[in-house]
Amino acid sequence: MNWDAFFIPYIQAVAELKVKLRYLRLAPQGAGSGPVEFVTGRVKSRASIEEKIVRRHLSEDRLALDLQDIAGVRIMTRYVQDIYQVVEILRKRTDFQILEERDYVMNAKPSGYRSYHIVIEYPVETISGERKVLAEIQVRTLAMNFWATIEHDLRYKHGGELSPAVAEQLTQLSDETFSLDQKMSEIKEEL
Numbered sequence: 001m002n003w004d005a006f007f008i009p010y011i012q013a014v015a016e017l018k019v020k021l022r023y024l025r026l027a028p029q030g031a032g033s034g035p036v037e038f039v040t041g042r043v044k045s046r047a048s049i050e051e052k053i054v055r056r057h058l059s060e061d062r063l064a065l066d067l068q069d070i071a072g073v074r075i076m077t078r079y080v081q082d083i084y085q086v087v088e089i090l091r092k093r094t095d096f097q098i099l100e101e102r103d104y105v106m107n108a109k110p111s112g113y114r115s116y117h118i119v120i121e122y123p124v125e126t127i128s129g130e131r132k133v134l135a136e137i138q139v140r141t142l143a144m145n146f147w148a149t150i151e152h153d154l155r156y157k158h159g160g161e162l163s164p165a166v167a168e169q170l171t172q173l174s175d176e177t178f179s180l181d182q183k184m185s186e187i188k189e190e191l
């Protein structure tokens with residue numbers, strides 16, 4: 001497997017999507033701020049891909065089809081309602097095609113994880129012509145990002161597994177974080 005060549009279209013896709021999606025920080029009228037606070041992106045590491053190949057029994061020549069998040073972009077919003085505004089905006093775009101949507105905002109994962117996931121097919125112009133790659137866009141509030149970042153860090157530092165007691169604590173903290181998000185939304189709606 002030539003990993004350097006494999007990664008090229010994904011590196012390009014992440015770089016392009018970051019530049020394009022960062023414009024959502026601007027308000028539609030061009031003044032003030034839009035629904036987005038900040039945008040980050042990454043190409044999945046080779047080690048992380050190899051770990052997934054083993055865990056999910058994937059075949060190397062089907063990776064581009066079976067792994068939807070080799071290219072990953074994250075859009076952070078301030079309020080919960082802004083997530084849905086961003087999703088609406090993304091649905092109207094013509095520079096990529098949405099293949100799948102997963103709402104883990106209203107349907108949190110058992111861990112407590114919340115985020116809106118959109119899998120897209122994004123065309124990149126390569127030396128050998130157009131190549132469509134899959135990319136995953138995660139849309140979440142700052143609070144959801146705070147929780148997911150810490151939880152991911154703790155889990156990673158403990159070999160991917162947390163004790164049931166710690167996992168339970170984190171799930172409870174996710175509920176508290178979401179309650180904070182909902183209170184902030186209410187204040188915004190009231191003003």
Ligand code: 0O2
Pocket residue numbers: 018037038039040041042
């Ligand atoms: P700005 O306008 O200063 O925020 P790059 O593509 O090189 O710019 P890099 O190093 O690849 O960025 O990292 P990544 O993870 O894609 O994105 C990092 C961006 O997220 C940086 O923005 C950070 O400033 C921004 N960021 C991270 N945490 C926060 C946060 O809590 N609030 C805000 N507003 N931004 C955050 P840039 O690129 O420096 O642009």
Ligand code: 0O2
Pocket residue numbers: 044069102109111112113117147148149151152
């Ligand atoms: P990383 O390090 O973020 O790249 P699977 O990929 O099998 O776990 P599925 O259904 O294929 O699950 O994809 P899903 O659940 O739509 O998206 C998986 C990604 O969502 C993860 O990528 C994380 O980024 C995020 N995610 C999902 N569940 C959790 C969770 O409980 N905690 C945190 N912190 N993030 C979560 P990766 O590949 O696991 O990791």
